[in-house]
Amino acid sequence: MNNYINNMFPNEFMMAYPEAIKPGNVNELSMKLSKQAGDNMNFNKCGFDGKINPDNLYDVYNGFIRGNMFPNLFNQYKLSRPYDVKGDNERNELLNKVNAYCFAAHDLNLYLDTHPDDKAMIDLYNEFSADSKKIINEYESKFGPIFVNSNEGYPWSWNNEPWPWENR
Amino acid sequence: MWKYEKKLQYPVNIKKKNLKMAKCILTQYGGPAGELAAAWQYLDQRYIMPDDRGKALLTDIGTEELAHVEIISAMLYQLMKDATKEELKEAGLDGQYAQFGMDLFPSDSFGNPFNMTYIKVAGDYIADIESNMGAEQRARATYEHLMDLTDDPDILAPLSFLREREIVHYQRFKELRDYYLKMKTR
Numbered sequence: 001m002n003n004y005i006n007n008m009f010p011n012e013f014m015m016a017y018p019e020a021i022k023p024g025n026v027n028e029l030s031m032k033l034s035k036q037a038g039d040n041m042n043f044n045k046c047g048f049d050g051k052i053n054p055d056n057l058y059d060v061y062n063g064f065i066r067g068n069m070f071p072n073l074f075n076q077y078k079l080s081r082p083y084d085v086k087g088d089n090e091r092n093e094l095l096n097k098v099n100a101y102c103f104a105a106h107d108l109n110l111y112l113d114t115h116p117d118d119k120a121m122i123d124l125y126n127e128f129s130a131d132s133k134k135i136i137n138e139y140e141s142k143f144g145p146i147f148v149n150s151n152e153g154y155p156w157s158w159n160n161e162p163w164p165w166e167n168r
Numbered sequence: 169m170w171k172y173e174k175k176l177q178y179p180v181n182i183k184k185k186n187l188k189m190a191k192c193i194l195t196q197y198g199g200p201a202g203e204l205a206a207a208w209q210y211l212d213q214r215y216i217m218p219d220d221r222g223k224a225l226l227t228d229i230g231t232e233e234l235a236h237v238e239i240i241s242a243m244l245y246q247l248m249k250d251a252t253k254e255e256l257k258e259a260g261l262d263g264q265y266a267q268f269g270m271d272l273f274p275s276d277s278f279g280n281p282f283n284m285t286y287i288k289v290a291g292d293y294i295a296d297i298e299s300n301m302g303a304e305q306r307a308r309a310t311y312e313h314l315m316d317l318t319d320d321p322d323i324l325a326p327l328s329f330l331r332e333r334e335i336v337h338y339q340r341f342k343e344l345r346d347y348y349l350k351m352k353t354r
Contacts, residue, residue, distance in 0.1 A: 067178070067332030075335055076328075078315045083325040085179060095175060106232065107336065113225040114250065114343040146174045164176045165242035167183070167249075 060128070064100035069107040094139045098146070101132035170231070175234040178329045182246040182322040187259030189279055189318050190247035196314070196330075197240045198274025198282035201306040205286040207233035209303060210288050210295075213296045218348065222293060223267070225344055229337050239326055241272055247323075294352075297345045304338035307331075 056071065063069035065082045077084070085100075088095035105128035112121060140150045144157045151158045196202045210230035217223045248261075248270065256265045263279055274282035288299040311331035315324055 001269070004240050038216070059329065064178075065329075067329040068336055073339055074332070075337055077331060079324065079328055082328065083321055085325075091178070096179065098173065099178065106228075110225065110228055110232075110336065110340050113221060113228055114340050114347065125350070147171065148174075158174075164174060165245050167181050167246050 013028045041068075060104045063107065064096075064103045067103075069104055069112050070111070094135070096141065098132065098135050099141050101128060101135050102107045105132055176206050176242060177241055178231070178239060178296055178326055180239060180242040180246060180326050182243065182319060182320070184322070185249060185251060185255075186247050186318070186320065186323070187251055187255050187261055189314075189320075189323060190244050190313055191259055191261055191264075192317055193243055193247070193327075194242065194275055195277040196307070196310060197237065197244060197272070199276035199310075200283075200284075200286045201303065201310045202274070202276075202282075203233050203236040203240055203284060203307075204274055205352075206230075206300075206303055206307065208284075209236060209287045209289065210300060212287060213300070216291065216296070216350070218351075221347065222297070222344055225340055229340065232337075233334070236330055238247075239330065243323070243326060244272055245340070294345065294348060297348070300341045301338055301345065304334045304341065308334035 001124060056115065057069050058066065058071060059076075065085050066074055068074050085096050087096050091146065105125060107120060108125040108128060115121065136146055140146055144160050145151045148158050198204055207230050210226045210233060213222050214226040214230070216228060244312070251261075251270075253262075253265070256262050264273070264275075267273070276282075288296075288303070290296055290299065308331055311327050311334065315327050318324060318327075
């Protein structure tokens with residue numbers, strides 16, 4: 001299992017993704033989330049020069065709350081630990097999940113721009129990308145479009161609240 | 169082209185209005201080390217990059233900076249929402265209100281409007297990328313100063329996220345600069 005989950009923020013992680021921890025839950029994505037953190041232990045790629053790199057990637061949630069998927073780049077200021085990102089309702093909870101997966105894919109995207117030959121990281125990017133599409137679909141089917149071309153049915157749902165800058 | 173995603177890259181949910189903090193954070197919207205300047209600087213520099221690495225990285229980081237403009241804008245909106253005239257005066261935002269009402273307007277913390285000369289391009293890809301490394305460092309320092317000025321977790325969380333992104337961007341620009349320097353001497 002992933003050392004970041006086990007050693008650092010078990011309660012918060014369970015609160016953010018309870019289905020990922022609960023035994024017997026067959027939600028494929030959630031299973032993947034917890035498994036992936038373990039899989040990431042094999043990654044040894046995220047270094048300053050792309051060669052020397054003793055660290056592993058954070059899992060999706062812990063990377064998101066830090067704004068950084070790469071432990072060896074992580075640098076904290078003022079705060080003793082990063083804030084948890086919690087949603088107070090189902091919509092916000094799912095949106096946080098969307099954001100976390102999109103962020104993981106995006107941070108690897110930037111890494112790959114300067115390390116285009118890193119096969120293992122491309123594979124991981126593809127996984128994050130596929131996962132984020134699935135979670136976006138789940139969100140949109142429940143709460144309305146994130147992308148305008150996901151708009152469905154009648155009446156036009158794109159202009160429904162809430163807008164992203166509104167406090168929810 | 170760009171497409172809108174109806175979400176913030178990182179959530180902003182500020183429960184307590186804070187006009188003084190809004191005035192300070194304004195600089196990360198339209199100030200010299202702000203997100204708007206960064207976005208435009210990187211997107212302007214794409215055209216003279218010598219290969220696809222640079223074109224991709226500047227496009228992707230420039231695009232992310234646009235998302236950061238939106239995070240900062242959301243913070244400003246929520247910090248200033250429902251402010252009374254008295255509160256605006258007390259925070260020194262009465263001039264802002266006189267000119268723009270409650271609209272957002274890109275300026276620095278002193279009210280100086282956004283200035284295109286913040287954008288550093290030199291027609292030399294090494295100089296350009298190094299100016300981006302400097303821009304990321306200055307933005308990181310600004311976020312630290314902003315974090316010094318508040319203890320509200322609702323404000324600190326997005327500031328901390330944005331500060332961390334500057335560190336990652338700095339690293340990617342540095343990798344690109346080092347790669348291009350190596351190609352030059354080959």
